């Protein structure tokens with residue numbers, strides 16, 4: 228099977244699973260799984276459920292040979308008995324992004340990176356990336372072959388609603404994670420400027436906050452913190468796939484010095500400072516941090 232068809236299958240499979248993830252949320256709303264994930268965070272029953280649904284479905288896709296998840300320690304070899312002829316795709320997934328928003332019933336998402344290299348892969352090796360937003364409507368935004376398309380997911384099917392999605396030229400919103408006293412001085416000074424120019428939009432789920440930036444223009448960041456120099460978000464499951472989408476939509480991404488797509492992958496669960504949005508804001512951020 229050609230890689231292109233296998234990518235189609237992965238994206239269609241993710242879309243097909245999304246309604247089941249969503250339908251499984253109510254019963255798992257306030258239940259913790261009683262375990263920590265490889266990043267040392269509390270896992271909810273909804274995280275585990277989403278991870279299992281995506282693992283079952285994506286592991287069975289012909290052409291997918293590696294599966295990795297924010298909720299699993301190691302990469303799983305999912306080469307099927309037939310040998311996955313043709314394509315050798317690796318899929319890295321954040322099954323439920325922003326799951327702490329379950330308690331307050333706010334937006335959550337799923338983030339997917341598809342690479343044709345073994346995991347952990349560099350952002351530059353992603354051949355497609357997508358996120359699902361479980362908002363009032365379930366949408367899926369896909370970067371592929373340099374362009375971004377947004378779909379509504381209806382009955383597990385993808386219906387394109389916007390093609391060639393690009394960031395608006397006049398930025399409107401910003402959202403920065405972490406506590407202000409924990410921000411390094413240079414980021415603090417930059418944030419003070421940005422807040423005089425843009426409106427604050429921070430909902431506590433990266434997918435929701437990034438989708439606001441993609442819709443209205445602006446910048447989202449979960450920066451380096453004094454207590455956590457690599458920030459909170461993970462390169463494989465969050466930073467790189469989101470960067471792939473924002474860059475394909477005409478925006479920019481940065482770890483503070485370089486594109487997130489250029490960051491060298493050293494560990495499956497490595498964290499990275501994340502800044503994504505309109506180029507001018509990301510460039511100013513890099514200049515501010517360089518001082």
Ligand SMILES: O=P(O)(O)OC[C@H]1O[C@](O)(COP(=O)(O)O)[C@@H](O)[C@@H]1O
Nearest residue numbers: 323324325326327404405431432433
């Ligand atoms: O609660 P905080 O510190 O604002 O962190 C919010 C960030 O953490 C995350 O929830 C981490 O993702 P997970 O829920 O997948 O662990 C992001 O979605 C979000 O941007």
Ligand SMILES: [Mg+2]
Nearest residue numbers: 321324325465
């Ligand atoms: Mg996440």
Ligand SMILES: [Mg+2]
Nearest residue numbers: 321323324325
């Ligand atoms: Mg998650």
